[in-house]
Amino acid sequence: LNIHSTALYDTHDKRMGTLIIFRDITRIRLLETMHKDFAANVSHELKTPLTTIKGFIETLLQMTADSAGAPDQASVAQYSRFLGIIEKNVNRMVRLIDDLLALSRLERLKGTDIQLETHPLAGLIQKVVRFCADRAQSRGITMDVHCPDAIAGMVDPMLMEQAVFNLVDNAIKYSGEGTCITINAEFKDGNIEIQVKDSGQGIDAAHLPKVFNRFYRVDKGRSRDQGGTGLGLAIVKHIVQYHNGRIEVESRRGKGTCFTITLPGATES
Ligand code: ADP
Numbered sequence: 001l002n003i004h005s006t007a008l009y010d011t012h013d014k015r016m017g018t019l020i021i022f023r024d025i026t027r028i029r030l031l032e033t034m035h036k037d038f039a040a041n042v043s044h045e046l047k048t049p050l051t052t053i054k055g056f057i058e059t060l061l062q063m064t065a066d067s068a069g070a071p072d073q074a075s076v077a078q079y080s081r082f083l084g085i086i087e088k089n090v091n092r093m094v095r096l097i098d099d100l101l102a103l104s105r106l107e108r109l110k111g112t113d114i115q116l117e118t119h120p121l122a123g124l125i126q127k128v129v130r131f132c133a134d135r136a137q138s139r140g141i142t143m144d145v146h147c148p149d150a151i152a153g154m155v156d157p158m159l160m161e162q163a164v165f166n167l168v169d170n171a172i173k174y175s176g177e178g179t180c181i182t183i184n185a186e187f188k189d190g191n192i193e194i195q196v197k198d199s200g201q202g203i204d205a206a207h208l209p210k211v212f213n214r215f216y217r218v219d220k221g222r223s224r225d226q227g228g229t230g231l232g233l234a235i236v237k238h239i240v241q242y243h244n245g246r247i248e249v250e251s252r253r254g255k256g257t258c259f260t261i262t263l264p265g266a267t268e269s
Contacts, residue, residue, distance in 0.1 A: 001025070041215045045096055045229070049089035056082045092227070099231040102162070103214070106238040114242050116154045121185045121194065122147040124157055128165045129183065132172060140177040143168070147185040153192045154265040155243060163239040166232040167196040167259045173226040174257070175200030191245075192263045199256035208249060212237045236261075 002023040008016045060082055067075060125147050136143055153160070164183070171181045175198045184195045203211060203218055210216045215230040217223040223230060240247045240261050251257040 038214065042096075042100065045215070046093060049092045052089045053086050056086050092224070095227060096229045096231075099229045099235065102235055103231055103238065106235065106242070109242060114156050114159070116156055116243070118152045119155050119157045119160075120149065120152045121155075121160075121192070122149050122151065124155075124161050125164060125183055125185060125194075128161060128168050131165065132168050136172050136181070139172065139175075141172055141175055142180045144180060144182045145184075146182070151185050151187065151192060153263050155263065159239045159242065163236045163261065164194065164196070166236045167261075170228075170232060170259075171196055171198035171200065171257070173223075173228060174198070179256075188262075190264075194261040194263070195258055197256065197258040202253040202255050202257055203249070203251040204253050205251075208251060211249065212247070 002025045004021045004023070006019045008019050010016050060079060063075065063079070064071075071079070122145075125145055129143050129145055132143070168181065168183065175181065179199045182195070182197045184193070184197070186193055207216075207218045211218070212233045214234040217228065217230045220230075236259075237247055240263075243263055244265075245261055245263040248260045248262070249257065250260075
């Protein structure tokens with residue numbers, strides 16, 4: 001609480017009383033802390049791959065300086081392994097920067113910037129599924145879609161595609177071999193519900209309320225190995241809010257997870 005007091009005088013300099021202003025600065029402090037935490041998280045997330053890249057570049061430079069003449073086969077194999085590690089870390093930074101840009105664009109959007117149009121959801125969902133098909137297949141994961149052609153939502157198609165993609169991408173990342181992901185869209189109580197359900201590792205109840213926070217990850221190592229940035233669900237939440245919708249998650253550890261996007265303004269044709 002911020003307290004400010006001033007003595008009050010009348011025109012004859014006679015003291016009339018005291019004006020005390022109480023200002024609740026909890027929210028301001030909270031925002032300041034969030035900003036600082038965010039900057040610290042971003043710096044850390046960028047510095048980790050950068051340190052690895054720097055280390056491997058220095059090693060490569062040293063190796064080439066030490067090797068007189070043409071490198072032998074073993075050295076070439078090692079060069080290419082190190083370059084592979086550098087590439088992986090560069091890609092990780094690119095993904096992080098792409099997600100940060102997407103998030104900051106979303107945060108600066110105003111209601112009037114969003115182009116909501118009546119758009120069939122089946123095509124949008126099928127596009128995401130086609131895009132993820134190879135990765136799912138390489139892990140022996142099948143994807144099942146149930147979305148009647150008649151379902152059209154008031155959406156910004158590009159943004160909603162991104163939201164559904166992030167959910168399907170997570171479902172693939174956090175599910176095991178031979179599992180199935182179902183993506184359903186249906187009318188319910190005058191709204192549209194889009195569900196992405198997996199039978200993967202699930203999320204403990206204690207973590208569930210935090211998974212939409214920026215950079216929150218249940219298992220940092222696993223998320224990184226899978227190419228995660230910790231920003232995917234924060235992006236989904238923003239997109240859904242811009243559609244005046246809501247997102248909910250249900251999960252059981254070891255059983256699976258179900259994310260549900262509820263959108264208002266359903267039209268049934
Ligand atoms: P990330 O890039 O780490 O996947 P997200 O913001 O997309 O970041 O998700 C935050 C965290 O929520 C993940 O790190 C993971 O721990 C958890 N999570 C998200 N989706 C799922 C899912 N379908 N199954 C299990 N855990 C999930």
